[in-house]
Amino acid sequence: xxxxxxxxxxxxxVAPEVLEAMLPYLKDFYGNPSSMHAxxxxxxxxxxxxREQVAALLGAQPDEIVFxxxxxxxxxxxxxxxxxQAPEKRHIxxxxxxxxxxxxxxxxxxxxGYRVTELPVDSEGRLDLDQYRKSLTPDTAIVxxxxxxxxxxxxxxxxxxxxxxxxxxxxxxxxxxxxVGKIPIxxxxxxxDMLSLSGHKLHAPKGIGALYLRRGTKFSxxxxxxxxxxxxxxxxxxxxxxxALGKACELAAENLxxxxxxxxxxxxxxxxxxxxxxxxxxxxxxxxxxxxxxTNISFEFVEGEAILLMMNxxxxxxxxxxxxxSGSLQPSHVLRSMGVPYTMAHGSIRFSLSIYNxxxxxxxxxEKVPPIIETLRGLSPxxxxxxxxxxxxx
Amino acid sequence: MWEYTEKVKDHxxxxxxxxxxxxxxxxAEVGSIACGDALRFSFRLDENKRIVEAKFKTFGCxxxxxxxxxxxxxxxxxxVEEASRITNQDIADYLGGLPLEKMHCSVMGREALEKAIxxxxxxxxxxxxxxxxxxxxxxxxKEIERAVRENAxxxxxEITHYTKAGGGxxxxxxxxxxxxxxxxxxxxxQAPSRPGLSNIRKIRMIQETxxxxxxxSLKKDGGDIELVDVVGNRVLVATRGACAGCVASAQTLKHFxxxxxxxxxxxxxxxxxxxx
Numbered sequence: 308x309x310x311x312x313x314x315x316x317x318x319x320x321v322a323p324e325v326l327e328a329m330l331p332y333l334k335d336f337y338g339n340p341s342s343m344h345a346x347x348x349x350x351x352x353x354x355x356x357x358r359e360q361v362a363a364l365l366g367a368q369p370d371e372i373v374f375x376x377x378x379x380x381x382x383x384x385x386x387x388x389x390x391x392q393a394p395e396k397r398h399i400x401x402x403x404x405x406x407x408x409x410x411x412x413x414x415x416x417x418x419x420g421y422r423v424t425e426l427p428v429d430s431e432g433r434l435d436l437d438q439y440r441k442s443l444t445p446d447t448a449i450v451x452x453x454x455x456x457x458x459x460x461x462x463x464x465x466x467x468x469x470x471x472x473x474x475x476x477x478x479x480x481x482x483x484x485x486x487v488g489k490i491p492i493x494x495x496x497x498x499x500d501m502l503s504l505s506g507h508k509l510h511a512p513k514g515i516g517a518l519y520l521r522r523g524t525k526f527s528x529x530x531x532x533x534x535x536x537x538x539x540x541x542x543x544x545x546x547x548x549x550x551a552l553g554k555a556c557e558l559a560a561e562n563l564x565x566x567x568x569x570x571x572x573x574x575x576x577x578x579x580x581x582x583x584x585x586x587x588x589x590x591x592x593x594x595x596x597x598x599x600x601x602t603n604i605s606f607e608f609v610e611g612e613a614i615l616l617m618m619n620x621x622x623x624x625x626x627x628x629x630x631x632x633s634g635s636l637q638p639s640h641v642l643r644s645m646g647v648p649y650t651m652a653h654g655s656i657r658f659s660l661s662i663y664n665x666x667x668x669x670x671x672x673x674e675k676v677p678p679i680i681e682t683l684r685g686l687s688p689x690x691x692x693x694x695x696x697x698x699x700x701x
Numbered sequence: 702m703w704e705y706t707e708k709v710k711d712h713x714x715x716x717x718x719x720x721x722x723x724x725x726x727x728x729a730e731v732g733s734i735a736c737g738d739a740l741r742f743s744f745r746l747d748e749n750k751r752i753v754e755a756k757f758k759t760f761g762c763x764x765x766x767x768x769x770x771x772x773x774x775x776x777x778x779x780x781v782e783e784a785s786r787i788t789n790q791d792i793a794d795y796l797g798g799l800p801l802e803k804m805h806c807s808v809m810g811r812e813a814l815e816k817a818i819x820x821x822x823x824x825x826x827x828x829x830x831x832x833x834x835x836x837x838x839x840x841x842x843k844e845i846e847r848a849v850r851e852n853a854x855x856x857x858x859e860i861t862h863y864t865k866a867g868g869g870x871x872x873x874x875x876x877x878x879x880x881x882x883x884x885x886x887x888x889x890x891q892a893p894s895r896p897g898l899s900n901i902r903k904i905r906m907i908q909e910t911x912x913x914x915x916x917x918s919l920k921k922d923g924g925d926i927e928l929v930d931v932v933g934n935r936v937l938v939a940t941r942g943a944c945a946g947c948v949a950s951a952q953t954l955k956h957f958x959x960x961x962x963x964x965x966x967x968x969x970x971x972x973x974x975x976x977x
């Protein structure tokens with residue numbers, strides 16, 4: 308059975324060009340970039356090039372890029388460093404809809420005596436900048452706000468938020484794991500001090516990430532060890548991963564336009580057709596301020612896991628914010644923070660596309676999804692009695 | 702992704718008996734849309750007072766649908782008395798097992814069946830309601846106690862998997878711990894079908910089981926074990942022969958020795974290896 312992969316916010320396929328670029332560093336060029344000999348030195352040259360490629364995608368300088376193992380490590384490194392650098396400050400500002408890499412870390416820090424402000428979002432998943440402004444205090448050590456939400460794709464105004472933080476003398480970190488490669492980013496024009504990204508979300512393999520660290524930002528390493536990454540991250544470099552991430556960033560820069568034209572059009576087609584073909588559906592999140600590849604659709608009165616498993620029978624891969632899929636018993640914290648009603652939250656499905664999706668694939672999904680929802684609604688005790696009411700309001 | 706059995710998948714993809722029984726003798730609805738799953742169950746009796754028709758409607762995940770579908774198949778042909786003896790574990794067993802985190806789906810099935818029988822008997826009003834412990838999912842102390850007793854649950858986490866209690870904000874974890882502690886103090890056997898075991902009887906049964914059921918199998922592979930001591934529910938054994946120093950012996954102890962002893966002696970036994 309063919310796999311129709313609509314789960315690119317979870318992870319992405321490794322681009323063939325990326326695989327090709329990294330393979331020699333798994334096979335022949337296995338030298339340690341720190342070695343004195345030319346065999347290792349040639350790898351160091353390639354690591355330097357990769358650093359330039361990553362910097363170029365972000366509008367950064369190569370020495371502002373620190374390679375890490377993943378987005379979570381970058382997030383941890385950034386936030387913990389900010390706290391270590393300002394030990395007298397005990398306040399963190401973040402949002403309610405962050406990825407667990409930030410959310411769970413902040414919850415842990417709260418247990419250790421830090422004061423954490425989790426900014427709310429509105430029903431469209433948007434942040435209130437006035438409220439944000441008011442949350443900053445002289446005690447605030449760091450702000451950490453995601454650039455784009457992994458579940459809804461909603462984009463936060465991090466450029467403005469970073470500027471506000473700078474005016475107050477507060478460090479600003481953004482988890483841009485979902486944003487990098489999908490929307491234009493030029494850090495040279497922003498006040499963002501730190502940014503996290505992850506390779507496997509942009510067609511590099513798992514196990515490689517990066518942290519952008521603005522020149523002059525004081526930093527305490529998260530992994531203490533050797534002199535690698537200029538003492539900012541100990542541990543022998545993941546050279547194949549670094550080469551892969553460099554290549555993936557180069558490709559992402561080339562494909563950014565496709566992402567915002569063709570991919571966006573496919574996403575819009577999928578979304579609009581589902582909304583018109585299936586009654587009692589809605590899109591979660593601000594549709595006008597959103598990643599071009601993501602749509603989060605709720606199907607009322609059915610449960611997300613059941614939808615996913617029925618789509619799975621056709622090879623369609625997506626994900627859900629329902630309780631049952633996560634192993635927790637409550638729907639996603641993102642949808643709950645947005646106040647999405649329970650009748651909708653349990654039936655939310657996220658489709659996230661990439662440049663590898665085709666119109667045929669979208670049409671296949673459009674052919675299969677409506678009958679799946681109809682089948683499950685046929686099983687649902689809530690469907691019949693509520694349908695009429697909803698048709699009136701919908 | 703959950704590891705569902707083929708039978709769960711089959712009942713999910715091809716649910717049996719969907720709908721509502723007309724002129725039902727017993728009807729019940731449990732769960733709610735806010736909680737993420739709900740089940741409406743109805744049955745009808747024939748002239749011999751046996752369940753001739755049972756139907757369901759479920760809002761929920763694959764295992765919730767499968768558990769309800771299974772239930773409607775299981776009760777067919779049963780008398781009300783027979784059906785009332787179905788436990789949540791029976792539903793899970795019928796499906797070839799459910800992931801631990803999904804056991805609450807089987808509990809929901811049992812609850813619906815029970816309520817439908819109460820509806821039929823007209824006894825619904827008589828039962829004490831209990832006090833809500835978990836506000837997030839509206840689970841009462843009575844429901845928690847029952848799940849603990851029927852399924853020999855020992856931790857808050859297990860209780861969450863079976864009843865959902867404690868799976869939301871988590872603020873009731875303390876109260877659930879207290880229920881566990883109280884049940885423990887009252888000395889309620891956590892597997893009610895078995896009589897309490899005195900220590901001496903327990904040790905003798907362990908010895909006999911090892912002699913009769915376990916050593917012959919191990920000896921076939923050139924291995925052996927010896928009972929060293931029994932401390933509470935901890936069974937301390939030493940491995941001998943080919944088992945000693947075998948990298949797989951830990952697996953053997955867990956999967957074979959421990960499960961045999963749990964099955965034949967006491968469900969809470971833990972086998973630990975000590976150096977001879």
